[in-house]
Amino acid sequence: xxxxxxxxxxxxxxxxxxxxxxxxxxxxxxxxxxxxxxxxxxxxxxxxxxxxxxxxxxxxxxxxxxxxxxxxxxxxxxxxxxxxxxxxxxxxxxxxxxxxxxxxxxxxxxxxxxxxxxxxxxxxxxxxxxxxxxxxxxxxxxxxxxxxxx
Amino acid sequence: xxxxxxxxxxxxxxxxxxxxxxxxxxxxxxxxxxxxxxxxxxxxxxxxxxxxxxxxxxxxxxxxxxxxxxxxxxxxxxxxxxxxxxxxxxxxxxxxxxxxxxxxxxxxxxxxxxxxxxxxxxxxxxxxxxxxxxxxxxx
Numbered sequence: 633x634x635x636x637x638x639x640x641x642x643x644x645x646x647x648x649x650x651x652x653x654x655x656x657x658x659x660x661x662x663x664x665x666x667x668x669x670x671x672x673x674x675x676x677x678x679x680x681x682x683x684x685x686x687x688x689x690x691x692x693x694x695x696x697x698x699x700x701x702x703x704x705x706x707x708x709x710x711x712x713x714x715x716x717x718x719x720x721x722x723x724x725x726x727x728x729x730x731x732x733x734x735x736x737x738x739x740x741x742x743x744x745x746x747x748x749x750x751x752x753x754x755x756x757x758x759x760x761x762x763x764x765x766x767x768x769x770x771x772x773x774x775x776x777x778x779x780x781x782x
Numbered sequence: 783x784x785x786x787x788x789x790x791x792x793x794x795x796x797x798x799x800x801x802x803x804x805x806x807x808x809x810x811x812x813x814x815x816x817x818x819x820x821x822x823x824x825x826x827x828x829x830x831x832x833x834x835x836x837x838x839x840x841x842x843x844x845x846x847x848x849x850x851x852x853x854x855x856x857x858x859x860x861x862x863x864x865x866x867x868x869x870x871x872x873x874x875x876x877x878x879x880x881x882x883x884x885x886x887x888x889x890x891x892x893x894x895x896x897x898x899x900x901x902x903x904x905x906x907x908x909x910x911x912x913x914x915x916x917x918x919x920x921x
Contacts, residue, residue, distance in 0.1 A: 635829060657836035660825040661803075681803040692800035693845045693864045698838020722829050725837050729868040 636718060638665075639709040646670050658702060661695075665706070672710050673744040674703045683738065691736030696761050699743045700773040701728050704757040707745035708777050711755070719780070723755070726776040734770040739763050741770070753780045790859060791816060791850050801846055804839055815886040815899075816850035818843060822880050833877030840881060840901055841869050844913040847885040848897040852917050855887035855895065860919055862895070867915035875910045879903040885913060893919050 635654035642648055648667040652658035652674070661682070664675040676682070676699050684692025705723055712718040745759035755777045760769040792808040795801055795818060804826065809817040820826075820835070820843040828836035845867055853859050875881050884906070885899025894916055901911040 634831070654830075655836065656825050656827040656830055657839065681799045683799040684801075686797065686799070692798065692842060693867070694804075694838060694842020695800055697841040697845065697867065697869075698836065701837045701841065722832075724874070725871055727868065727870040728837065728841070729866065730841075730864075731866045732864050735863070 635709075635722060636720075639706070639713050639718060642667050642672060643710055643713045652702075655702075657698075663699070663702060671744065672706060673742055674699060674706060676741045676743075678738055678740050680738075684736075689738040691738065691741065693730075693732060693736075696732070696736055696741065696771045697728065697730045697773070699741055700730060700745075700759040700761055700771060701725060701775065703743035703745040703761070704728070704759040704773065704775040705777065707747055707759070708750075708755045708757060708779060711747045711750055712779060715750070723777045723779050726754070726778055728773055728775045730771055730773045732771050734768065736770050737763055742766070745775075750779070753778065755779050791853060794853070794859060795846060795850060798846070800842065804842055806843055806846060809882065811850060811854050814851060814855040814888075815884060816847050816854055817882060817884045818847045818850070820881040820883075822878055827877075832874070834874040835881065837869070837871060840871075840875065840911050841867070843881060843883050844869060844885060844899065844901060844911065845915075847883040847899060848887075848913065848915055849917065851885045851887040851897055851899070852890070852895040855890050856919075862917045862919050865894070865916040865918045867913060870912045872909050872911055875901075876903045881910060895919070
């Protein structure tokens with residue numbers, strides 16, 4: 633099943649959960665998606681290979697950045713799909729800026745995003761990642777994504 | 783002759799589990815800069831129909847390279863944390879090709895280090911991504 637189909641399925645269901653097997657990178661590291669009342673979040677279950685600083689054990693900043701980028705891209709695809717405008721080509725990120733707010737502990741990470749503006753060519757997106765407490769994000773990101781890909 | 787500083791950058795890059803998982807390896811470093819390589823691997827592709835590496839893998843390469851650049855500027859490893867990192871994707875990384883980084887620490891204060899750099903496949907004049915960011919020294 634292509635990624636496009638997964639997004640279409642996600643949008644059509646108020647509740648859903650599963651592995652993101654449509655992207656080799658996401659499958660390799662065990663990314664999962666969860667939809668609750670139509671809100672989409674990505675989950676990266678903890679595994680030892682995600683560590684970036686062994687003592688004390690902390691998640692690699694790149695793990696957090698990569699998850700935030702996927703959350704942002706998924707959110708854009710969800711919005712495009714809801715608008716009936718998901719193109720055959722997939723959205724491409726132009727840039728991402730990540731603010732690291734707290735250390736990533738060796739636990740699961742969650743990420744969600746919102747599209748601040750969906751233009752004809754570019755979507756502006758904000759994403760945040762958290763662990764035990766959604767009110768205490770470990771990182772936030774802004775992304776710009778090209779959406780008019782043919 | 784290998785100096786202790788040479789060993790430590792290479793050693794640190796290689797012992798980090800997530801670097802190992804992505805295959806990121808040491809290439810070279812100097813005073814205030816570091817260069818690493820992210821070897822192409824099919825498992826690291828974002829969308830299988832394009833064959834282009836997922837952005838997160840290049841983000842990781844640049845984060846590690848930046849940290850190592852700061853370390854060389856400081857003259858040794860110090861506890862530090864990435865404060866912010868901006869990555870511009872200038873073009874898609876070419877499928878089947880490795881990505882090489884070169885990041886420099888262009889300003890160092892007592893608490894903050896400023897970094898910038900590029901990633902490319904085979905030609906530094908034809909970059910894949912540009913990075914800029916800041917690190918906080920935590921000691």
